[in-house]
Amino acid sequence: MKVANHGYIPHPLLSCSRTPLWNRLRAELTACAIPGPKGKALLAGAAARAFGKALFVARAFLPQVTLLFQQQAAFFVLCERFEDVLAHTTDWATLVPIPHFEHDVRRMISTPHGEAPPCLFGWAAALLCELRVEKAVLSGAWPELDAELAELETLAASHEDTASEEGRQVLSALLARDERALQRLTAKGRWALRGLLRGGHRALTLLESSGWFSLEDVLEALPDGEMGPALDGHALARAQAFLHQATTWTMRLQREVEDFTEGPPAVRVWATSTHPTLLLEPLSIWAGFATLEATLCVRGCAAELAGVTCVEGGLVNEILQRHLGSLEDSLGHFPLLPSLENFRTDFEESDFASKIQADVLVCGEPAFICLLLAELNRTVLGYVGNPLGAYLTADDQMQFYSFVAQVPQRTSSLYAALQLVFMAPPIAAQGYWQTGIRLPVVRPVALYAKSSRPKHMPNSEDVLITKQVYTFWDFQCLLNSALPSASGRTWSFKYMTDLKDRSWGAWASSRAAVVLPYDPQTLVFYELYSLAVPLLVPSKDLLPLFFARSYGQDGSTAVQRRGWALQRSGAAWGRWHEEASFNELRWWAHLSDVAQLPHLLAWSSLAELMGLLNDAMRLVATSAAMIEVTNQNWRRSTLFWQAVLTPSLRNTM
Structure with missing residues (x-):
């Protein structure tokens, strides 16, 4: 294990080096590295002492570390100095609104270990040390440790606290080479480590900045099956193949672009989305080769494009707000449409089609709006910036995905079509996984942002x-x-x-x-x-x-x-x-x-x-x-949108 130095300078706050307990532990854990054949006897004593300390620390601080990441509170550096916390000078009002946050932090730093708040990375390094030594002993790579471990077992038996008792049980199982018992005794720590790695708090994003250990060390210690199938060259090649195909549509469409010699054609556009800039992206490109007469129905629009008019909300968004609920899961609250059929009924009763005079309808978020617009027998372009099935129930997603898969057969006239375009490769890949259809990716170039900068x-x-x-x-x-x-x-x-x-x-x-x-x-x-x-x-x-x-x-x-x-x-x-x-x-x-x-x-x-x-x-x-x-x-995006819009532009001439 790469302890204390793996090529990066530890950040002073993340290394916990100001606190004596963790500073000493940091130095001691260097003995957890498995030595070469010539160094076994010399290092056995130091390794046993480090192992014994790691056993105690990993268990003594486990409840506090679990509380930390479960409540998404920072350990003692929510960028407040530890000394300020002890001196009661912390301005808690400036911190995130977590229930009972001050009480929990004070309880976590009021430990029987002196001035030693729960150092997240120090705890993880102790657990990794324990697991690394246990693996070496079970494999027979370090028999010289047995005598030292027996002494540690005797010492642990003289203490009555829970951490020492659990440590003694680990030592007994290790001396007996009882692998099943060890797995049971280390399961809580392994799963806590997994929680730190996978949790929404992103607790381990800065582990490489701490100087305690590396991501490789953590992955090695995860519970069985957590790493999953191999990420090998073949798997990565499939990713690259998808990326190449999804992002090279502009090359294939270039020959379909028409040169309008009589000047930029005019095109009437009506667009709706819950995300304003998602619509500004294609429109700012179109403004370079067409004369726009566009209406954007969004909330919070601040368009500064020629020929573009904003309408706050708009009919579709008003209907959406009437029907929208929310889905709460372990990730948080997400918008959810309980019934696509009820939404469709309300949409049809609004007589939307007779109210909108446009050559092209544009949809953004949520993408299912594109389905309803396409059913109006109009040219519809969707620029998708979120998962394709966002807002929909599982049953309604399957209905939507089937529609997307049948789009080439669903067009009922020469100019009636639905073209979905993804903003980024990951959601395009999800869309392929969901529908079986490979749809193009046109990356944003944000012309609307460039034009707004003062010279x-x-x-x-x-x-x-x-x-x-x-x-x-x-x-x-x-x-x-x-x-x-x-x-x-x-x-x-x-x-x-x-x-x-x-x-x-x-x-x-x-x-x-x-x-x-x-x-x-x-x-x-x-x-x-x-x-x-x-x-x-x-x-x-x-x-x-x-x-x-x-x-x-x-x-x-x-x-x-x-x-x-x-x-x-x-x-x-x-x-x-x-x-x-x-x-x-x-x-x-x-x-x-x-x-x-x-x-x-x-x-x-x-x-x-x-x-x-x-x-x-x-x-x-x-x-x-x-x-x-x-x-x-920008050039590729322009070619793509010109090709996609050519039938509609030709129809307006």
């Missing part, structure tokens, strides 16, 4: 942090605490949600942005990329931890149309939700553009993040390279 806005040295939707870590505080305290420093890390000026122009003026990807696809990621803001993103290995339990991985949309099943291969095309193995989650994370787009600056630890940020020349070069990629995607 002479001064650049800022501040570094943005994207929205944080989970409460366990305060990234802004952790990153700012690692900056030099020199009085001459004029910049800091800032949450985008806390900015006074939240305009796209203000984003573009920033030096860089730290991306906290709470979902495999978010528009803000593409917007920042298109604005050429250098993006510091978690490494591919860490992405499954950030994506865990996100809306994009909600199990309620893991429904397939009747008669369709996708052949799996290892971790490829497996589950993406709570029941998925870790390798399956890694496979789906591999499809995200947070892992795929070029010129992203990937970090595994906060120290590595700071190193990337300090390379000013690299940031400048990265920004320039991002501009070139965005321009390429």
